[in-house]
Amino acid sequence: MIETGDLAELLAGHLPKQRWFGGGDPVTAAVEIRAVTELRQGWPGALHVIAEVPAAGGTQGHRYQLFVGLRPPDEIEVFLEGKAEAYMGDVETTQGPAHAYDAVYDPELALDLLHHVAPDISAERARVLLVEQSNTSIVFDERHIMKLFRRLSDGGNPDIEVTTALARVGFEGVVRPEAVWQRDGDDLAVVNEFLAGASEGLSLALTSLRDLYDRRLPPEDCGGDFAPQARRLGIVTAKLHLAMAEAFGTTDPDPRSWADDMLAQLERLGDVSVDTGAVRARYERLAATADAGRALRVHGDLHLGQVMRTDAGWFVLDFEGEPDRPVEERRRPSSPLRDVAGMLRSFHYAAEVALRDRGEEVTDELAALAGAWEERNSFAFSEGYRAVSGIDALLPSDEGCDLVQSAFELDKAVYEVAYEQAHRPDWEAIPRAAVERLLERA
Known part of the structure; x- marks a missing residue:
């Protein structure tokens, strides 16, 4: 849907603006696109992207997960108002020109992502928790919360490993996962019960x-x-x-x-x-x-x-x-x-x-x-x-x-x-x- 080179160029400017990016320095080396999956065709479109940012000195870099939304230029994205860091830029796609942006802020696409991660869970509303953290959390119907892991860990994510183990031994101070999204050995997202009123x-x-x-x-x-x-x-x-x-x-x-x-x-x-x-x-x-x-x-x-x-x-x-x-x-x-x-x-x-x-x-x-x-x-x-x-x-x-x-x-x-x-x-x-x-x- 997007040329890999164009996508890499967009992300080179987008990643350093994110709180969850590993460090405050600009990306000086080319972003490498490791995987692109089209989660939704047509308008609005949605891409799941795994990108790697090379580290200084040629050592192994960090891998990041992104959920890219695409809408035609004539559409006004009200959900992006006041969220300049979520806008990636304009890009050519196989369907024509489009605005590219962080799709977690798009309620329609966020609901699509929930269905992809947890098919048994239904919801009608989605909102992003606007708090400073190293991942992105989306609340659905004030009943479920999805954590989208931004920087991927080799060997699985410690959060899923630990909360599952603690729930198994009866520790009541954690929320047991309702669904886990995994691919090629990576933990990508987890859905938990939302602690409403907490x-x-x-x-x-x-x-x-x-x-x-x-x-x-x-x-x-x-x-x-x-x-x-x-x-x-x-x-x-x-x-x-x-x-x-x-x-x-x-x-x-x-x-x-x-x-x-x-x-x-x-x-x-x-x-x-x-x-x-x-x-x-x-x-x-x-x-x-x-x-x-x-x-x-x-x-x-x-x-x-x-x-x-x-x-x-x-x-x-x-x-x-x-x-x-x-x-x-x-x-x-x-x-x-x-x-x-x-x-x-x-x-x-x-x-x-x-x-x-x-x-x-x-x-x-x-x-x-x-x-x-x-x-x-x-x-x-x-x-x-x-x-x-x-x-x-x-x-x-x-x-x-x-x-x-x-x-x-x-x-x-x-x-x-x-x-x-x-x-x-x-x-x-x-x-x-x-x-x-x-x-x-x-």
Whole structure:
């Protein structure tokens, strides 16, 4: 329907504008089209595309999945209003000239895609979740949600693998997949029940913080105190780790390997303003410990944006791990304290984002309130986590917990600096300040 060369040229301009693209740099090498499937003929047309972007230095690049919509130039695409990043450009097709665009935003084509992925599920309405994430999620009739994986992982997608295994062992904090779309060994999409009426953890935290900053009272005296929810979230996280241990087993820890992964991430940072010598020294302390607890499959990117609160409790989402880390690293067994560290970093992020959202000067009073909120909720989460029976068997001693957890917190902050440099430069100061603070700890 489209010449391969024309399609590759469109994608070379389109991909770098997407949040889910691997890095913020322009595509300097030719995009390679690996597969094109015509999912719908006529107008509007729809193509399923697998494209590969070569990496720098000739190493293996990343493969991306795209759903390309095609409509004639005289049609007005109301669904694309305000979504400039979704428009790919004009292109010649076998049916004549057409606008090419990201078809997930086209309700008609999105419903076609659902029928292709999950023929047994019917729906009449479709909408894209307009949130920042590394994949694309489409909600159908407020009953089902499809996650379209954008960057494809060799050997299948970890999210499908983990949620299926956790559901099998009876962990109630995940949603079991309703349908999975696979092709040639790739996991392309998954359809789950949509948690209607659920609230994202980050949204709940930001509501609590807005109340705190408006009232200027200690966190425990505010009506929107988040600490009870943080404690329940700690309990669910511990139960998640126990279920992970049951589903995948545990192994002896390898702190040397953990530290090597952290050092590799530090090298990817490429930022000389971070005290890399001090960071390396902290990682080497982790590598040398003989008190590291057990190693197991973990979430790998646990934060407030990855959890949803419903009337039934907390649900954990998105088990793909941190998108800018190599997938083989994300699959390796690690310390459960890696997830604990990720959530504690998220409390800091939430407090800082809420301050920025106010659009006013951050006074000493507001900064102190932010610190108090972070401290209170970090304590509540940790208390809930350690209260779950059996979790101590996966953890180091108290002294070992401090060493291992602090190393993972520092690694997470370093990762965040690199991530913000590539995706949200205006936010880089948040994790950079965290790196400095964590290095000051004894």
